[in-house]
Amino acid sequence: MAGQTTSETRPETPLFEARGIVKKFGEFAANQDVGLVIQPGEKHALLGENGAGKSTLVKMMYGVMQPTSGKFFWNGTETVVHKPAEARDMGIGMVFQHFSVFDALTVVENIALALAPEPMRALSQRIEQVSESYGLAIDPRRAVHTLSVGEKQRVEIIRCLLQNPKLLIMDEPTSVLTPQETEVLFETLEKLAAEGCSILYISHKLEEVKALCDAATILRHGHVVAHCDPKAETARSMAEMMVGNEIAWVEKAASTTPGPVRLRVSHLNLPAASEFGVTLKDLSLEVCGGEVVGIAGVAGEGQSELMEALTGEMLATRAETIHIDDVPMGRANPTQRRIAGAAFVPEERNGHAAVGELTLSENIILSHHTAEGIANRSWIDFGKAADWAKRVREAFDVRSGSDNPIAGSLSGGNLQKFVVGREILREPGVLVVSQPTWGVDAGAASVIRRALIDLAGRGTAVLVISQDLEEIFSICDKIAVIHHGQLSKEHPAAEMTAEKVGLLMGGAHPEASEIPVEEIA
Amino acid sequence: MIVLEPRPQPSRALALLSPVIAIVLTLIAGGILIALMGRPPLEALRIYFFQPFEEFWMWLTLPTGEREMWLYTPSEVIVKAIPLALIGSGLAVCFRANVWNIGAAGQYTMGAIISGWVALSAPEGASGIWLVPYLIAGVLGGMLWAAIPALLRVRFNANEILVSLMLTYVAALLLDWLVRGPFKDPLGFGFPESKEFQPGFIMPVLVDGTRLHLGVALAVIAAVALWVMMGRTMKGFEVRVIGAAPRAGAFAGFSRDRTIWFVMLLSGGLAGLAGAVEISATVQQLQPQINAEYGFVAIIVAFLGRLNPIGALFGAVILAVSYIGGENAQIMLKLPKAVTGIFQGMLLFFLLGCDTLIRFRIRLARPRVG
Numbered sequence: 001m002a003g004q005t006t007s008e009t010r011p012e013t014p015l016f017e018a019r020g021i022v023k024k025f026g027e028f029a030a031n032q033d034v035g036l037v038i039q040p041g042e043k044h045a046l047l048g049e050n051g052a053g054k055s056t057l058v059k060m061m062y063g064v065m066q067p068t069s070g071k072f073f074w075n076g077t078e079t080v081v082h083k084p085a086e087a088r089d090m091g092i093g094m095v096f097q098h099f100s101v102f103d104a105l106t107v108v109e110n111i112a113l114a115l116a117p118e119p120m121r122a123l124s125q126r127i128e129q130v131s132e133s134y135g136l137a138i139d140p141r142r143a144v145h146t147l148s149v150g151e152k153q154r155v156e157i158i159r160c161l162l163q164n165p166k167l168l169i170m171d172e173p174t175s176v177l178t179p180q181e182t183e184v185l186f187e188t189l190e191k192l193a194a195e196g197c198s199i200l201y202i203s204h205k206l207e208e209v210k211a212l213c214d215a216a217t218i219l220r221h222g223h224v225v226a227h228c229d230p231k232a233e234t235a236r237s238m239a240e241m242m243v244g245n246e247i248a249w250v251e252k253a254a255s256t257t258p259g260p261v262r263l264r265v266s267h268l269n270l271p272a273a274s275e276f277g278v279t280l281k282d283l284s285l286e287v288c289g290g291e292v293v294g295i296a297g298v299a300g301e302g303q304s305e306l307m308e309a310l311t312g313e314m315l316a317t318r319a320e321t322i323h324i325d326d327v328p329m330g331r332a333n334p335t336q337r338r339i340a341g342a343a344f345v346p347e348e349r350n351g352h353a354a355v356g357e358l359t360l361s362e363n364i365i366l367s368h369h370t371a372e373g374i375a376n377r378s379w380i381d382f383g384k385a386a387d388w389a390k391r392v393r394e395a396f397d398v399r400s401g402s403d404n405p406i407a408g409s410l411s412g413g414n415l416q417k418f419v420v421g422r423e424i425l426r427e428p429g430v431l432v433v434s435q436p437t438w439g440v441d442a443g444a445a446s447v448i449r450r451a452l453i454d455l456a457g458r459g460t461a462v463l464v465i466s467q468d469l470e471e472i473f474s475i476c477d478k479i480a481v482i483h484h485g486q487l488s489k490e491h492p493a494a495e496m497t498a499e500k501v502g503l504l505m506g507g508a509h510p511e512a513s514e515i516p517v518e519e520i521a
Numbered sequence: 522m523i524v525l526e527p528r529p530q531p532s533r534a535l536a537l538l539s540p541v542i543a544i545v546l547t548l549i550a551g552g553i554l555i556a557l558m559g560r561p562p563l564e565a566l567r568i569y570f571f572q573p574f575e576e577f578w579m580w581l582t583l584p585t586g587e588r589e590m591w592l593y594t595p596s597e598v599i600v601k602a603i604p605l606a607l608i609g610s611g612l613a614v615c616f617r618a619n620v621w622n623i624g625a626a627g628q629y630t631m632g633a634i635i636s637g638w639v640a641l642s643a644p645e646g647a648s649g650i651w652l653v654p655y656l657i658a659g660v661l662g663g664m665l666w667a668a669i670p671a672l673l674r675v676r677f678n679a680n681e682i683l684v685s686l687m688l689t690y691v692a693a694l695l696l697d698w699l700v701r702g703p704f705k706d707p708l709g710f711g712f713p714e715s716k717e718f719q720p721g722f723i724m725p726v727l728v729d730g731t732r733l734h735l736g737v738a739l740a741v742i743a744a745v746a747l748w749v750m751m752g753r754t755m756k757g758f759e760v761r762v763i764g765a766a767p768r769a770g771a772f773a774g775f776s777r778d779r780t781i782w783f784v785m786l787l788s789g790g791l792a793g794l795a796g797a798v799e800i801s802a803t804v805q806q807l808q809p810q811i812n813a814e815y816g817f818v819a820i821i822v823a824f825l826g827r828l829n830p831i832g833a834l835f836g837a838v839i840l841a842v843s844y845i846g847g848e849n850a851q852i853m854l855k856l857p858k859a860v861t862g863i864f865q866g867m868l869l870f871f872l873l874g875c876d877t878l879i880r881f882r883i884r885l886a887r888p889r890v891g
Contacts (some may be wrong), residue, residue, distance in 0.1 A: 062571075333774050352769055355765045367772070
């Protein structure tokens with residue numbers, strides 16, 4: 001496939017073309033004069049940071065929303081797509097980042113919902129044919145909630161393929177996949193493209209785009225900044241086009257000798273809160289002062305359950321399962337854990353780490369009320385809260401329109417800097433942070449990563465739960481992997497590679513995988 | 522197709538003005554309604570909504586000796602506003618927590634029943650100090666009735682709206698049975714009512730010649746205390762956070778269940794207190810009709826007051842004006858009593874409509890032809 005180049009003569013009319021697309025939300029232009037040309041059988045990448053306008057563009061292509069101005073052409077004819085059903089009829093299929101499958105139904109039932117009525121048995125056979133010919137192994141009779149995330153994605157892809165699409169749109173398909181699952185997906189996409197189906201591949205992962213795609217359109221702040229051939233570019237050059245300036249790569253400090261164990265999780269078991277939750281099974285982990293430990297894993301493998309067990313939002317059955325600075329804390333509530341020196345930054349900044357309707361100084365109170373003495377008995381010292389908010393904003397360059405705005409008015413990156421900064425300025429003994437840079441711009445991400453490394457340098461035990469492997473490798477001293485609610489042993493980052501982490505993410509048996517890693521080391 | 526889409530920047534000024542806009546719209550729509558009924562709309566609106574204020578103005582400006590007669594209507598407005606304010610300020614806090622206690626009417630009735638039981642079983646010649654246990658009994662009665670939806674919500678996730686609403690009818694039927702059975706006045710010629718309360722159980726009147734009673738102090742104290750609690754204390758902060766974002770509340774270490782208990786017992790207790798105060802001050806005995814609909818009207822009061830306890834005081838006065846105006850309009854224009862209910866309903870409708878349209882805008886999704 002590497003030998004196949006895109007130099008063969010292109011047909012005269014492209015399969016799809018967008019000209020001068022503008023989409024405004026009030027004053028804000030999410031897309032500004034965007035052009036995009038997709039040839040038949042082309043694997044075209046749509047690249048851009050979070051918020052660059054990629055999703056807006058494809059939603060318009062798929063008929064979910066309408067452009068403010070601009071035109072779409074399908075096989076050279078001007079076309080207006082009013083709704084997704086029309087897009088599907090034209091031959092556009094889309095696999096969303098967040099799957100729209102019903103957990104309680106079987107695979108075939110889920111697929112039947114999207115298609116014209118036909119007997120279930122015939123449909124099952126068609127599913128089996130498609131899944132065989134494209135290497136998308138799946139049993140049509142299985143209930144969807146028993147499937148892994150990668151398998152759920154296959155259901156979505158098969159659903160699209162049964163409609164014989166001419167253009168398949170994939171929105172960030174690999175954010176939920178292990179490296180191995182990604183490879184299988186790429187084989188499928190190559191095969192589809194070889195049969196003449198065009199693919200629009202939306203991503204911000206440059207290595208993947210280089211490996212898969214033969215053309216790319218790069219968006220920044222709603223504008224098209226470049227069309228390029230990803231195979232001719234380097235990851236770095238495309239990143240610079242995406243971000244618009246030189247990226248500050250965060251460098252790890254030369255590792256110092258770690259201090260005493262400050263966070264210890266031993267044999268933590270926690271039953272799932274709901275039918276579709278994840279049960280935590282016998283989790284053990286130690287984080288020393290001065291150390292950044294990363295927990296990698298694809299989405300939904302027990303990360304949020306682990307986070308809630310660590311914050312105290314869910315209580316363990318025994319106090320001894322979680323020690324903070326050698327004090328048993330498994331049955332303590334979040335406030336008691338904070339008084340003991342722990343601090344937490346949950347994944348969801350709006351609605352979990354912060355309340356959008358409250359001002360920044362009120363949001364300080366959430367985690368500081370008792371641990372930092374902002375609540376004086378039952379009275380709130382608003383002056384003290386405002387002081388903290390000001391310090392956080394200055395130390396972490398949190399930009400906002402007014403002096404003490406409501407949290408919901410901040411951009412994602414600024415609010416994330418605020419909720420991370422709020423905890424770091426407490427100088428906690430233990431910091432647990434989940435997805436520290438999810439959905440924030442590159443500038444904010446490097447500020448946050450730098451701050452986490454510096455905090456560890458001052459003797460704090462830092463635990464980072466992240467789905468972003470690049471992030472894990474760039475800041476962590478040790479790496480463990482969570483899969484199906486179980487945690488692998490932690491390994492020094494220097495001994496880990498993306499492939500090894502990927503094997504663990506895909507659930508290679510912990511015992512089996514430990515041996516090779518240690519033998520190599 | 523009509524689509525509601527969020528406005529990028531909802532106006533804060535409009536959000537505060539929303540009750541005023543709603544009142545103006547109610548007046549306009551009410552005027553049209555009255556005109557359709559063949560009555561002079563401006564005259565009717567004046568009687569409905571402005572006469573109490575005109576009379577209050579007369580009382581303020583006229584010299585002593587001439588002005589006393591003008592105090593009666595304004596004082597009646599305050600008398601009506603007292604139970605509305607007591608219930609409404611409690612509901613304001615409860616709704617802030619995103620807990621929907623719709624059954625304040627039942628808690629009001631239960632407060633009246635339990636406090637009435639205290640009044641009816643007290644020895645002859647009980648002194649005014651008996652008001653204290655009497656009012657406490659009212660609070661406990663309301664809390665007891667609110668505890669049922671709270672418990673079912675916390676333990677079984679049962680919807681508090683339905684449970685509290687249904688319990689309203691249970692309380693009303695219980696009262697009905699009591700005044701026909703155990704509480705029935707043996708000398709009452711078979712009427713379904715209890716003995717009249719002894720003087721020790723009657724709320725002291727503050728101004729001679731009116732029915733303005735001590736309850737006004739209770740209502741103001743309750744509203745100010747709740748306002749301070751919501752703005753300055755951890756308890757109020759907890760209520761606001763749990764209401765706005767329950768997960769953030771859990772992150773802060775606040776218990777959602779405890780907050781549900783707290784706001785249900787608080788709003789139930791205040792509704793029970795309102796019931797005790799009201800039967801002591803105006804009805805002065807137990808009977809099937811004890812104005813329990815205040816419990817529903819207080820929902821409008823809480824929203825009109827922007828879910829702020831002090832705001833509920835003003836909301837209570839406005840709704841009380843509509844009651845008194847309705848009575849005057851019945852007398853002077855022969856308008857049916859139901860018009861009062863229509864006005865109150867329109868007010869809530871316009872208020873919720875304004876709130877929605879301030880945060881969202883309506884867009885007609887035109888089906889474009891390709």
